[in-house]
Amino acid sequence: MGRFVEAADRHQASFLLAFLEDYVDADNPVRIIDAFVDELDLAELGFARVQPASTGRPGYPPGTMLKLYVYGYLHQLTSSRKLEREAGRNIELMWLTGKLAPDFKTIADFRHDNASAIQIACRRFVAICRALGLVGGGMVAIDGSRLRAVNTHEKNYTKGKLARRKAHVEESIARYLAELEEADSAETRPATPRIHHLTERLASLRGRLRELEEIGQQLQAAPDEQVSLTDPDARAMATGSDHRGVVGYNVQAAVDTKHHIVVTTTVTNRGHDRSHLLEMATAAQAEIGAAEMIVLADRGYYEGEQIRACAEAGIIPMVPKPNTSPAQARGFWSKAMFVHEPETDTYRCPVGAQLQKRFARVEGGKLISVYFNQKACGACASRALCTAGKEKRIRRWEHEAVLDAMERRLQATPEAMAVRRCTVEHVFGTIKGWMGATHFRTRGLKNVSTEASLAILAYNIKRVVAVAGVASTLKAITG
Numbered sequence: 001m002g003r004f005v006e007a008a009d010r011h012q013a014s015f016l017l018a019f020l021e022d023y024v025d026a027d028n029p030v031r032i033i034d035a036f037v038d039e040l041d042l043a044e045l046g047f048a049r050v051q052p053a054s055t056g057r058p059g060y061p062p063g064t065m066l067k068l069y070v071y072g073y074l075h076q077l078t079s080s081r082k083l084e085r086e087a088g089r090n091i092e093l094m095w096l097t098g099k100l101a102p103d104f105k106t107i108a109d110f111r112h113d114n115a116s117a118i119q120i121a122c123r124r125f126v127a128i129c130r131a132l133g134l135v136g137g138g139m140v141a142i143d144g145s146r147l148r149a150v151n152t153h154e155k156n157y158t159k160g161k162l163a164r165r166k167a168h169v170e171e172s173i174a175r176y177l178a179e180l181e182e183a184d185s186a187e188t189r190p191a192t193p194r195i196h197h198l199t200e201r202l203a204s205l206r207g208r209l210r211e212l213e214e215i216g217q218q219l220q221a222a223p224d225e226q227v228s229l230t231d232p233d234a235r236a237m238a239t240g241s242d243h244r245g246v247v248g249y250n251v252q253a254a255v256d257t258k259h260h261i262v263v264t265t266t267v268t269n270r271g272h273d274r275s276h277l278l279e280m281a282t283a284a285q286a287e288i289g290a291a292e293m294i295v296l297a298d299r300g301y302y303e304g305e306q307i308r309a310c311a312e313a314g315i316i317p318m319v320p321k322p323n324t325s326p327a328q329a330r331g332f333w334s335k336a337m338f339v340h341e342p343e344t345d346t347y348r349c350p351v352g353a354q355l356q357k358r359f360a361r362v363e364g365g366k367l368i369s370v371y372f373n374q375k376a377c378g379a380c381a382s383r384a385l386c387t388a389g390k391e392k393r394i395r396r397w398e399h400e401a402v403l404d405a406m407e408r409r410l411q412a413t414p415e416a417m418a419v420r421r422c423t424v425e426h427v428f429g430t431i432k433g434w435m436g437a438t439h440f441r442t443r444g445l446k447n448v449s450t451e452a453s454l455a456i457l458a459y460n461i462k463r464v465v466a467v468a469g470v471a472s473t474l475k476a477i478t479g
Contacts, residue, residue, distance in 0.1 A: 020095045027470040030092045032461060033070045035477045037063050040124060046117040064097050065110040066121065071096055073458040076434050078441055078451070080108040111442070115450040122453035125460055126287050129261045131476040132468050137258030139294040140284045141423035142301065144273045147432070148439035149234035149248040149448065156236050156247045157215050157227045166212050173205045231443040237271030245271075248439065251452050252276050254284035255424045257296075259467050262427060263287040265456045267449040273300035277317065278309045285315060294318060296420035304366070308402045318409055318416050333386050338394055340404065347371045347394050351382050355394055367398040431455050 024030060040063075043050040047062040071093060072083045087093050087101040111118065129135045157165075180198040218227045228234040228247060238245045250273070253265045264283040268276070281295045292314050299322040310317045328334035338347045338355070347355040353376035360369040370393055377383055377391035386392045397403075410416060434455065440448045464473050 020091070020099075023091045024095045028092065029074070029461065029465050029470060030071065030096055032465070032470060032473050032477070033067050033074070034096055035474055036125065036128070037067045037070065037121075039477055040066075040121055042066075042117070042121075045120050045124075047114050047121075048117075060100060060102050060106060060110075062110070062114065064100055065102070065107065066114075066118065067096050068093070068102075068107065069111060069118070069454055070457060070461075073434075073454040074461060078435070078454075080104040080111075083107050111450060112447060115446045118450050119453040122457040123264070123287075125457055126261070126263055128473065128476050129259075129263075129460065129464060130287075130289070132464065132472060134259045134464065134467060135256040135261050135263055136288050136290065137256055138288070138290050138292065139257045139296065139419075140254045140263060140281075140288070141257055141296040141420040142252070142254045142277065142280045142284075143298065143420070143424040143428070144250050144252045144276065144300070145428040145432075146237045146239050146246045146271070147248050147251055147435075147452075148246050149228070149231045150439055150441070150443050151228045151230040151234040151247045153236075153244055153247055155229040156234070157219060157229075158236065159219060159225055162212060162216055162219060166209065166216075169205055169209050169212065173202060173209070176202050176205065233269055233443075233445040233448070235269040235271060249445070249448050249452075251428070252280050253424060253427055253456065254280045254295075255427055256284075256288065257419060257423045259463065260423055260427070261460055261463055262456045265452060267445065267452050269445060273297075274303040275306065277301040277303065277306040277319070278313075281310050281315045281317070282313060285313070292316065296416055296423070298417070298420065304397055304399065304403060307406060308399050311402050316409070317406060318413070319406065320410060320417065321403070321407065327387070330388075332388075333392075335394060338392075340396065340400075342401070347396075349376075349386070349392065351380060353377075353380065355392065360398075369396045369398065370394070371396065427459060431459060434458070 042062050047066075049059055050062055052059065068083055068087065072078060072086075077083055077086055081104045084101070084104040084107060087097060126135065176198055180195065180202065183192070183195050183198065215227055215229075219225055224235070226235050234247050234249065236245050236247050237250060250268050250270060251265065252268065252273075253262050255262050264280065264287050266276075266280070266283070270276075277295070277297060281293070284295070285293050294316045295310065295318065297317070297319045299320050302319045302322055307317050307319060323334075325334040325336075333350055337350050340347055341354075344354070345357055349355060353373055355371040355373045355376075357369050357371050360367055362368070372391045372393045374391045377386070380386070383392075440451050442448055442451055468476075
């Protein structure tokens with residue numbers, strides 16, 4: 001037989017271990033799932049059927065079903081059919097569920113019927129991380145990522161897409177009508193199969209045109225002028241990796257920089273990040289329990305009111321300003337080259353002239369002051385480098401001092417954005433890797449949020465096991 005390792009004989013009698021407990025090591029992460037779910041008050045969290053009915057067929061305990069799902073997301077088994085198969089052959093799952101093997105429909109219905117309760121339960125794990133001292137460093141990094149929904153680009157409509165598709169259908173109808181007219185004029189015998197084919201295609205295209213007209217009516221009624229047919233809550237969002245963008249959801253996460261634990265997450269169908277800074281920062285502050293907290297975010301979160309509100313809440317935001325200056329794009333000096341002097345409330349231009357505050361007005365709900373010096377600009381030899389008008393005008397928001405202070409903090413800590421990247425971006429890379437770079441499996445914002453919560457919980461469990469170990473985590477769970 002050579003020097004290969006010899007396999008066991010399938011017909012050899014053996015004495016297997018008598019207890020399921022003996023198949024699961026003391027440091028197996030599955031024990032964390034079991035202890036974590038057992039410590040939850042499922043009735044308080046809002047799970048259905050915590051108390052079994054006295055009549056009818058007995059159901060599966062909600063705690064067992066939750067354990068099944070947490071185990072599944074921890075081991076990249078997010079499909080209810082895969083979980084059904086694993087429950088009948090996986091020793092760890094047999095130990096975790098007590099050899100219960102619900103069918104895929106029961107598994108899928110549990111996630112759908114207990115969506116909100118599952119999300120709350122997943123957030124409870126952050127308290128365990130706090131008890132272990134893995135969060136609370138006073139600094140979090142925030143980022144968002146667009147993940148695909150169960151909705152293709154062809155099933156998503158905007159006004160532009162609808163106009164293009166209607167034009168294509170109308171062009172096809174005109175072409176088929178011309179072909180049908182040509183076939184009729186050249187044919188003296190009864191209708192041939194070609195004429196039947198053209199007639200059927202025309203009927204199909206006219207039906208398609210009626211469908212597009214109905215979708216147009218739905219677009220007019222939609223508040224954001226978007227309609228998705230498969231998943232009504234999914235929206236088209238721009239991404240840097242695909243020129244078409246993605247039809248899906250924007251998953252937001254706040255990650256503690258100490259040990260990269262995700263402290264809070266939310267899912268939205270708004271494609272931009274600029275309205276999420278305050279929401280994510282305050283939620284992270286509540287989870288960490290810090291009186292003052294530093295928040296790191298990228299340029300997509302830069303929005304004046306959001307930054308000011310964070311500062312008022314005791315949160316120190318650090319968000320780089322995006323370079324959107326139209327003057328610089330046209331080859332002129334940018335606003336950054338003009339220095340505001342708070343003592344005199346004036347701006348000093350690159351050649352040393354002072355621009356005084358001339359008037360103020362409300363623009364977009366914000367009080368904006370306008371600074372210029374017509375006399376100095378008229379005699380300035382560098383005006384061609386500054387503006388194409390008679391004088392350079394600088395606009396300043398009434399609360400722009402908050403933005404200036406944040407800019408000085410960023411200049412004093414140039415490593416801040418590198419810390420942000422290393423903290424939060426790998427979280428989404430890991431989760432997308434577990435998902436196989438595919439889409440969410442459920443439809444609707446509520447159900448997708450449940451999927452995201454389970455994925456984040458699985459990530460946090462792996463981080464805790466890697467940093468603190470199974471024994472310490474079990475001790476923190478059971479008290």
